Amino acid sequence: SAVISQKPSRDICQRGTSLTIQCQVDSQVTMMFWYRQQPGQSLTLIATANQGSEATYESGFVIDKFPISRPNLTFSTLTVSNMSPEDSSIYLCSAGTSGRGPYEQYFGPGTRLTVT
Amino acid sequence: AQSVTQPDIHITVSEGASLELRCNYSYGATPYLFWYVQSPGQGLQLLLKYFSGDTLVQGIKGFEAEFKRSQSSFNLRKPSVHWSDAAEYFCAVGTASKLTFGTGTRLQVTL
Numbered sequence: 001s002a003v004i005s006q007k008p009s010r011d012i013c014q015r016g017t018s019l020t021i022q023c024q025v026d027s028q029v030t031m032m033f034w035y036r037q038q039p040g041q042s043l044t045l046i047a048t049a050n051q052g053s054e055a056t057y058e059s060g061f062v063i064d065k066f067p068i069s070r071p072n073l074t075f076s077t078l079t080v081s082n083m084s085p086e087d088s089s090i091y092l093c094s095a096g097t098s099g100r101g102p103y104e105q106y107f108g109p110g111t112r113l114t115v116t
Numbered sequence: 117a118q119s120v121t122q123p124d125i126h127i128t129v130s131e132g133a134s135l136e137l138r139c140n141y142s143y144g145a146t147p148y149l150f151w152y153v154q155s156p157g158q159g160l161q162l163l164l165k166y167f168s169g170d171t172l173v174q175g176i177k178g179f180e181a182e183f184k185r186s187q188s189s190f191n192l193r194k195p196s197v198h199w200s201d202a203a204e205y206f207c208a209v210g211t212a213s214k215l216t217f218g219t220g221t222r223l224q225v226t227l
Contacts, residue, residue: 001162031213042206043160043217092159105215107152107160 002027002095004108012114013083020079021111023093028073031096031103034066037110038089046091049076083115118143118209120218128224131199137192137221139207149190150208150215151181160206166190177201199225 003026013019023032032049047055047068055068070076080087090110096103119142129135141147148167152160164175171183181192190207202225207218 004159033215042219043215045214045216048213094160103210103213104150104162104165105210106162109159 001104002029002097002106004093004095004106006093006108006111008111009109010112010114012116014116015084017083018079018081019083019113020077021091021093023076023078023095023108025074025095029095029097030073032070032076033094033096033105034068034076034078035092035094036089037092043092046078049078080113083113085115088113088115118147118211118214118216120207120209120216122205122207122218122221124221125219126222126224128226129197130226132196135192135194135197135201135223137205137207137223139190139192139218140188141190141207141209142188143209147190148210149181149183150210151175151179151190151192152206152208152217153177154204154206154220156203163192163205197223197225199227201225 005024007022034046035043037043045058046061047057049055049068049070051070067079090112092110093108094105096105121140123138150165151163154160163179164173166173166183174180179194183190204220204222206220208215
């Protein structure tokens with residue numbers, strides 16, 4: 001399995017500002033993903049972070065709002081841009097390890113974001 | 117499109133009692149199925165997974181799950197619940213590049 005860390009663990013931000021969340025994996029992984037978990041809700045996939053190319057976004061999420069970088073096989077960032085209170089959520093990074101079948105995904109501890 | 121249904125939003129069991137959390141999925145081909153647990157303020161931890169083969173899979177912390185194709189189900193079970201099992205449990209169905217999660221079941225354990 002992979003061990004994943006995220007920074008910051010939590011933050012309180014003002015409306016209209018941006019926050020960049022970092023995700024570090026302790027080993028090289030094939031795939032990295034970013035999820036959002038709104039209060040009391042399940043996880044929704046924002047995008048797949050692709051190493052060396054643009055991220056692949058899910059329906060309802062756009063690059064201008066959630067720019068993602070993945071400069072190498074162990075690190076990715078997610079920026080939440082021009083924040084509004086509706087962006088208050090937990091943002092989770094996950095890493096996928098290839099194997100028999102689909103990628104098993106291992107999750108970081110999450111970043112709890114509050115927008116005021 | 118794949119989807120997952122967890123019919124029980126909240127379950128309360130007594131410590132030492134058995135537990136079964138329900139999960140039903142919709143997927144066009146052979147599903148890859150997962151159960152994750154999320155403790156308060158924590159990320160998600162993988163409990164167990166089913167890819168193929170034996171339909172009864174064992175996981176960590178004494179959990180097991182049974183895949184029933186005829187019922188499109190992947191229910192999670194534990195014979196004797198501990199107070200530390202109180203958490204949110206998510207069932208997920210996955211393809212090579214995407215996991216779809218159910219809405220979760222919150223487990224409360226009474227002493």
